[in-house]
Amino acid sequence: MKRMHxxxxxxxxxxxxxxxxxxxxxxxxxxxxAEAPAPAPAPAAPAEVSVLNINLGKAIGPDKKVTTxxxxxxxxxxIYAVIETQGAGNATLKAKWTYHKGDQTAVVDENTQTIxxxxxxxxxxxxxxxxxxxxxxxxxxxxxxxxxxGMKKFSVN
Amino acid sequence: xxxxxxxxxxxxxxxxSTATKIYEVKPGDSLSKIAQAExxxxxxxxxxxxxxxxxxxxxxxxxxxxxxxxxxx
Numbered sequence: 001m002k003r004m005h006x007x008x009x010x011x012x013x014x015x016x017x018x019x020x021x022x023x024x025x026x027x028x029x030x031x032x033x034a035e036a037p038a039p040a041p042a043p044a045a046p047a048e049v050s051v052l053n054i055n056l057g058k059a060i061g062p063d064k065k066v067t068t069x070x071x072x073x074x075x076x077x078x079i080y081a082v083i084e085t086q087g088a089g090n091a092t093l094k095a096k097w098t099y100h101k102g103d104q105t106a107v108v109d110e111n112t113q114t115i116x117x118x119x120x121x122x123x124x125x126x127x128x129x130x131x132x133x134x135x136x137x138x139x140x141x142x143x144x145x146x147x148x149x150g151m152k153k154f155s156v157n
Numbered sequence: 158x159x160x161x162x163x164x165x166x167x168x169x170x171x172x173x174s175t176a177t178k179i180y181e182v183k184p185g186d187s188l189s190k191i192a193q194a195e196x197x198x199x200x201x202x203x204x205x206x207x208x209x210x211x212x213x214x215x216x217x218x219x220x221x222x223x224x225x226x227x228x229x230x
Contacts, residue, residue, distance in 0.1 A: 064174065095172070097168075099165065102160065106162040111171070114180075115174050115177065116176060118177075121174060123174035123176065124173055126171055130167055130169070131167065136163075
């Protein structure tokens with residue numbers, strides 16, 4: 001009777017050990033990660049406004065472009081500086097007109113214009129003097145957002 | 158001794174653009190006054206009002222410092 005008891009205990013122990021050593025089923029493979037879709041390329045930002053060229057003349061057309069280009073003016077002329085730009089966005093153009101005599105310089109006029117461009121644009125600045133321009137050498141300096149964008153010299157005969 | 162420079166105090170100037178201009182309202186401005194300066198016709202104030210309906214609710218109420226879009230002529 002005692003021997004049977006021992007066998008029973010051994011059977012339970014062996015069964016338990018067998019149960020413990022039983023390999024567990026491999027875990028299910030991880031679900032494939034949903035890959036985030038590749039981000040769409042960002043649309044190219046429109047280029048900032050930049051100055052293409054500056055032209056001087058005595059008259060402009062409805063498109064604001066110079067119709068009679070010149071760098072020599074008569075005393076009674078209205079003087080136009082036409083600035084062609086490309087790019088989009090807000091930009092501040094400034095025209096500073098000066099008169100030069102020897103080493104001296106006098107400011108004739110300064111004018112600023114802020115534009116909201118959506119593409120190529122033409123902006124004109126003009127000056128006139130009711131009693132006529134003094135003969136001599138002049139220049140107009142153009143800045144775009146306070147940075148030099150070009151300069152043109154001209155004369156009045 | 159420096160030479161006397163000419164007097165440029167009576168120089169008249171202006172500007173215009175094929176792009177929309179941005180105009181900053183000054184004290185004493187009205188839309189008709191701005192239209193007169195920009196288009197040579199104060200009766201064209203409605204063009205400016207229409208272009209700025211996103212910021213203007215009443216054409217008689219504009220304030221210094223406001224930046225208005227001025228459509229090209």
